[in-house]
Amino acid sequence: MNCYNFEENISAFIESNLSLKLRKEFIRHQTLCRDCGMKLNGVVEIMNSLKNVEAISTSADFIKNLHQKIDKYNSRKEPFFTRLLNFQPFGLTPVSALGFLAAFTVLTISSVLLFQNDNIPQLSVSEFSQNPTLHEFDSQPPLMVNSTLMPALKDSLMKDSLREASDRYDDQILMVNQKGKTGTK
Amino acid sequence: MPDYQISDEELMARFQEGDIQAYNQIVYRYKEKILNFVYRFLNDIERAEDITQDTFIKVFTHKHSYREIAKFSTWLYTIAGNLARTELRKSKRRNTYSLSDIKYDDKEYEIPVMKDPSMDLEKDNLGKKIQWALNELPPDFKTMIILRDIQELSYEDISRIVGVPLGTVKSRINRGRLKLQYLLTKIGGR
Numbered sequence: 001m002n003c004y005n006f007e008e009n010i011s012a013f014i015e016s017n018l019s020l021k022l023r024k025e026f027i028r029h030q031t032l033c034r035d036c037g038m039k040l041n042g043v044v045e046i047m048n049s050l051k052n053v054e055a056i057s058t059s060a061d062f063i064k065n066l067h068q069k070i071d072k073y074n075s076r077k078e079p080f081f082t083r084l085l086n087f088q089p090f091g092l093t094p095v096s097a098l099g100f101l102a103a104f105t106v107l108t109i110s111s112v113l114l115f116q117n118d119n120i121p122q123l124s125v126s127e128f129s130q131n132p133t134l135h136e137f138d139s140q141p142p143l144m145v146n147s148t149l150m151p152a153l154k155d156s157l158m159k160d161s162l163r164e165a166s167d168r169y170d171d172q173i174l175m176v177n178q179k180g181k182t183g184t185k
Numbered sequence: 186m187p188d189y190q191i192s193d194e195e196l197m198a199r200f201q202e203g204d205i206q207a208y209n210q211i212v213y214r215y216k217e218k219i220l221n222f223v224y225r226f227l228n229d230i231e232r233a234e235d236i237t238q239d240t241f242i243k244v245f246t247h248k249h250s251y252r253e254i255a256k257f258s259t260w261l262y263t264i265a266g267n268l269a270r271t272e273l274r275k276s277k278r279r280n281t282y283s284l285s286d287i288k289y290d291d292k293e294y295e296i297p298v299m300k301d302p303s304m305d306l307e308k309d310n311l312g313k314k315i316q317w318a319l320n321e322l323p324p325d326f327k328t329m330i331i332l333r334d335i336q337e338l339s340y341e342d343i344s345r346i347v348g349v350p351l352g353t354v355k356s357r358i359n360r361g362r363l364k365l366q367y368l369l370t371k372i373g374g375r
Contacts, residue, residue, distance in 0.1 A: 011359040042366035049315055050334035056224055058216050059234060066212065066238050070245055 001025040006036045010043050193257035201248050208248075212241050215258075218336060219265045225331045226269040227276070228316060236272055240265040259345045262338070266328055266346060273324065318368040325349075326361040333358050 001009075001022075006029050012018050013026050030037050193214070199207035219240055224233035243264050244251075251260050319327055328347060332338045340358075344351045 007363060008356075008359065011355065011362060039363070039366060042370060043362045046315070046362055046365050046369065047334055049311055050330070051337070053225075053312055053315065053335060055217065055221050056230060056233075058220055058237070062216060062234065062238070063212070066241055069238060069242055073242065073246060 001029045003029075003033060003036055006030070006033070007039065010040055013040070014044060014047065194253050197248070197251055197257050198253070201251070208245060211244065211257075215261060216241070219261065222262065222331060222336055223265055223269045225316070225319060225335055226266075226327065227272060228320060232272060232276075236265070236268050239268050243268075255345060256342065258338075259342055262332065262336075262342075262346045270324060270328075314369060314372060315365070317372075318365045321368055322361055322364060326357050326364070329354060329358050330361040330365070334362075 006026065009018060009022065009026055013023065018026060030040060191210070193211065196207040196210050200211065216237060220233055220237045223236045223240075224230060227233050227236065240261065244261065251257065319330065322330065325347065329343055332343045332346065333340070338346075340351055340354050343358075344354045347354070349357075
């Protein structure tokens with residue numbers, strides 16, 4: 001054991017917190033190193049002095065002054081926010097109560113926003129079936145509101161896109177033919 | 186008279202339910218300990234008493250902040266330590282001494298910081314030299330030494346109070362003691 005290790009273990013030695021092996025090394029170094037031995041004695045004396053340091057007592061008015069300060073605190077009106085924080089609804093602590101209230105508020109607002117009317121007109125089935133052209137599906141089969149809606153919609157959309165592609169193809173053929181008539185003579 | 190058969194945590198639980206007598210019991214149990222702890226920190230009896238009263242007022246006004254997961258004494262010493270440290274920082278910023286502070290009564294006027302201790306402390310006893318040496322330590326080391334060697338708290342309690350790992354507490358207390366020993370040797374205290 002060197003002097004550095006000795007210093008590191010002084011308190012542990014005094015408080016009997018060293019292993020047997022370390023304790024033996026510590027004691028051997030203490031007997032061999034005079035400075036370390038003096039250091040150990042100095043620390044022991046300081047610990048004893050601190051333990052026996054003169055204790056002071058509170059003054060005779062201590063309790064009276066304390067109660068006066070507490071009475072003064074009790075007599076003043078608490079700010080609203082402080083009263084709110086100390087309020088314990090249903091036995092919940094203020095923080096828990098506020099957390100519950102915040103969660104409830106968020107849920108309520110989210111629900112309202114999700115189910116809110118977004119100004120899209122309601123689709124009336126009876127009205128649509130009587131006047132399908134009102135909804136500009138004149139070239140398409142009428143929309144069905146049952147489970148066959150999606151395939152029918154898909155079908156009509158495909159027909160639309162095919163029709164457009166076919167129209168474009170016809171236009172191109174017409175252009176080519178016209179060019180041919182004018183250019184190949 | 187304080188009733189020591191009831192634990193601190195039980196008293197605190199009763200106080201939280203509104204029993205003021207339980208609060209008074211707590212004050213009687215801890216006022217001397219907290220005063221001595223704070224006094225060693227500030228080295229001023231009047232300020233130490235003010236801080237001690239502030240500590241108990243905080244206990245009164247924040248009673249619901251205490252949870253029984255920790256020892257009551259740990260919570261109490263944490264409050265006292267924080268208030269003492271704040272007061273120490275304020276006084277260092279002020280760092281002025283006025284003539285009106287001199288008391289013409291039995292109380293001694295103690296200057297917290299001394300530049301040449303050997304001249305001023307030549308007639309003083311070891312207690313005052315130790316107090317001077319304590320004041321020379323960094324605040325964290327000083328707190329731990331006071332809690333361990335004067336208040337006789339366990340290393341685990343000290344670790345919870347100052348919020349530092351147990352190994353660090355042991356190391357700092359050891360180094361604090363060595364520093365005290367060095368300082369006292371330097372001024373001829375030992």
